[in-house]
Amino acid sequence: MATASLAGTAATEVLRPTSEAEAVEAFGDGDGVLVVGGGTIVVPDLTYRRLRPAKALLLKDAGLSGIENEGGRVTIGAATPLAALVDLPAPIGPCAANIGDREIRGVATVGGNLCAGEGYEAPRGDLQGPFLAVGATVRSAGAGGIEEEPLESFLERRRSRLALSISFQTPAAGAFAALDRPHTHDYTALAVSGARGADGTIRLAATGVGWWGVRLPSAEAAADDPEAAGRAALEDVDPQDDALASAWYRRKVLPVLVRTVLTELEGVA
C-alpha cells in the first residue's frame, strides 16, 4: 500500500493492553515508552515526526476509565475522557469544561492532561491546578511497582511513571477562574483554582504561570483577605513569556483571578 501517512511510526512497536495489570507490565520502567491516552497531544507529535518512540502504549482498552465516588472520596481512572469530568464539583468540573471543545474533551484523558508539560508553545495541563487545589493523590506504576503519592511529587517524576488513577476528597467548596480563551481550540493562558476543605483550610493553585501547575502558599496564608492574597500570589510564581501571553500580563492578571476565586469561595457556605 502506498501510504501517504505523515506518521513517523513505522518502526514503533504498539502495545494494546486490555487490563490494568497488562498496562503496568507493558509499561515496565517506562524507558522508551510513549503512553497514548486519548492521543490529542502526542498524535500531532507523531505526525510531525517530533516523536519517534520505540514503543507506544495505547491505554484505550486497558480498563483505566471511569469515576467512582465512595462517601465523597472520588477516584478517576487515568484514561477517563475529560467530558466525563465536566459535572464534577468546582474547581474540577468548570476547569474540565473549559478545555478544548466537545471533540477534544471526548477523547483527551485525565492522565494525559496531568502529564502534559514542557516543550510546547504554551502550558497544557489545565487540570493540574484544580487537582492541586483539592489535594489529590495519584496512583501510578513504574520502577518500584505501584505507588500512591500527592500530585505535587507525581508531577516531579511523571515522565517515568504510568498514571493509573487520581483521587481526592470532595471539598466543602471550590472555585475556578480563568482568562477567557479567544477561541475554543486555544489553550488557557492563566487559571486559578481554589478549594476549602471540611476543616476550613483553603488551598489555591495556578496553571499558566509555568510549565506545571503550582500551589500558591503565600496566597493561601493570606486567604482571609482576597486583596492581600492576590498580591501575595505573585511571590509564589515566576511566570514566563510564551505564545499565549507575556509574563508581564500574567503578573497583572494573577492577583485578579486569585481575588475572584477567594471571593467566590467566601460566598459558598
Next chain:
Amino acid sequence: MNIVVNGTAHAIESGPLTPLLDVLREELEITGPKAGCHQGGCGACTVLVDGEPRRSCLLPVAYADGAEITTVEGLGTPESLAPIQQAFVHHYAAQCGFCTSGMLLAAQAYLDGGGTDDPEAIQEALGGHVCRCTGYAKIVDAVAAAARGESFDLTQTAVGKYTTVTTGGAT
C-alpha cells in the same frame, strides 16, 4: 483492524497509530474529511465515530477499531441532501468549502443531540472549527435553520440563466 465507513466495512492495513484521517483519505480514498492542519486545530477533518464528532487527525485508527464512521459522503448525496446540507446550500454557508465537511458533521452531531437554534449553543458546538473565509454568521444561520426543522426547495431559489443548475431531489 476493521472499521465501517458510511455503512461499508473495511479491513485496515495501516498501522494502529496512523491517524484515522490518513486511513480514510490515503488508504480508503474517502476524501471528504480534509487535512487542514493535521494537529487538531482547525476541525476540517471531523467525522462521526459511533455518532460522536471526532477530529480524525488526532485519533489513532486503533481507537476506531470496530467503530462506525460517518463522513460527509455518508451524510447525504447530491440527489438526496440531508437537511443540514440543504440548509448550508440555502444559507450560502460554504464559501471555499474546505471547512464545510467538518462543520457539517459537528453540526449534525449537535442536531442529533437535540440542539436548538440558540446561536450561542451553536457557536459552542462548532467552536473548534475554523472557517478562514470567515463565513461564520451564515454557518450559524444554517445550523439554526436546520435545528428549527426548516426545509428548503433548492430548485425554486434561482432566477435567470442559473435555473439550469440542478440541485437534485432536495425538498
Next chain:
Amino acid sequence: MKVVGARIPRYDGVAHVTGRTTYVDDVRVPGMLWAKALRSPHHHAAITKLDTRPAAELPGVHAVITWEDVPLLEYGHLSALGIPADEPLLAKDDVRYKGQPIALVAAESEELAAEAVERIEIEFEERPALLDVRQAFDPEAPKIHQWGNWYPHFEGGMDRRQIRKGDVAKAFEQADVIVQGVYRPAAIEHAPLETQVCLVVPEPNGRLTIYSCTQALYFSLGVVAAHLQVPLNKLKIVGGTTGGGFGGKVDTATETMTSLLAMKAGRPVKWRWTREEEFLCSSTRAPWHMEIADAVTKDGWILGRKMLTLHDSGAYARFSPYGLTKHSFHHTGAYTIPNLEFDGYVVFTNRVPTTAMRGFGVTSVSFAVETHMSRIADVLDLDPYEIRLRNANRIGDTSPNGIVYTDPSTVPTIQAIAEATGHELSAEFRTMTNEPRTGEWLPEHLVAQLGNPEEH
C-alpha cells in the same frame, strides 16, 4: 437586473456540502510520488556545503533537485512587466530567510521523502540577519541583498516610489498645526485551510499536467514555463478549486519545483505543505512602517502631507514594487490633499517574502490614513466625521497620481455611516454633496488642484 437581489445557487454549493468537490490533494493518480523540501533553518547564511547523494541513494527515492536542475534559476514574479528578477527558485549560494527551499526529494511515501531530506548533507556559515526595516538604512546594517537593502529599480532608476504634488513647503508654512503619526501594522499569515499543494503528472505526449491550488492560473503558467524554459503549450494547468487563498496563493509556490521533480523522476509527484510549513515558510502580508506629518488649519483643512513608507518586502522583491505603487496612489485615502511629498521604499529583510493579501498595499495605508484623520480631529478637538467630510473627495478633485475624480463616494459614505451610528451632523455637513467644489468648499488652497472631469 436578473441577478442583483435574487437568490442564485452557488454552482459548487451542492458539491461542497456533499464532499464531492475535488481539491488538489483529493486528486489520486497511479504511481504518484511524494515531495518534501530541505529548507533553510537560518534567517541568513552562506551555504558552504550541499551534498544530496545520501538522499538520492536511499531506496524508494526517485528524484532529488537543487538549483543545478533549474533551467532558468531566477525569474521574478514581475519579470513580464520588466521588473528584474532577484529570487532563485532554489537557494544557490546563500539563504536569506528561514524556510527558504534549498533541495527537494520525490519518494515513494511522504515519510520516506522526509527521511531522505534528513540525509542531505548541508553546512552553513551564518550571517547577521536584518529583521527590522527601520535598521535597513543604517551604515552598519547587514547587507542582505545583491541590490542593496532596498529595491533600486523604479522608473528612471529611482530607489523609491516618489510623489510630488503642489507646494508642500508652503503648506507647512501656512499650517496652524502639524499633526504627526507613525503606523506599523504587523505581518499577517493568510492561513487558508488548504495548505499549498500541487500535483504534476508527466503525460506520454511530453506535456505536464499541473493540478494547482493557485489563485492565478495563467500567471502560474507563465512562471513555470519561464523557469522550465518550455513553451506554454507544454503545460496544462488544472485549477479553479482553491481551499482558501486570500492572496497567499498568487505566488507560484509549488508548481515549478514539483514539475522539475516529476520531469526528473518520470512519475507523477505531489507536494503538499504541512500546516507548520504554511505558517513558517509561506509568504505573508507585509508589515509596514508609515510616518505621516500633516499641515492642518485650525478649522480642519489639510493643506499638505509628508509621508514616508517602508514596505517590508521580505527577502526578495516578488510583487512588492507593485504593492508599494498602489499604496502610494492611495496615500491620501478618500480625501483630497493638494500638496504632497510621498517617499516609499521597498525594503529587504530576512523575513519570508511578502505578498498580496486582500487589497494589496492599500489596507495598510487605509489603516494609517483613517487613524490619522481621527488623530487630527482629536488634536483640533473637531468632530471626526466632519473633518472627513470637509476634506472628502469631490467631483473634479485630483488623486495623488493626478486622476480626476468623476464620481467619488466619500461624502455619501460618511453621511451614511453617521446616520447608521446615530451621529448628529451639523446642517452644512448633513446636506453637502459630492458635486464640484464652490463657495466655502473651495478654499484658496484647493483651487489649483482641480481637474476637469469632462475630460475623462
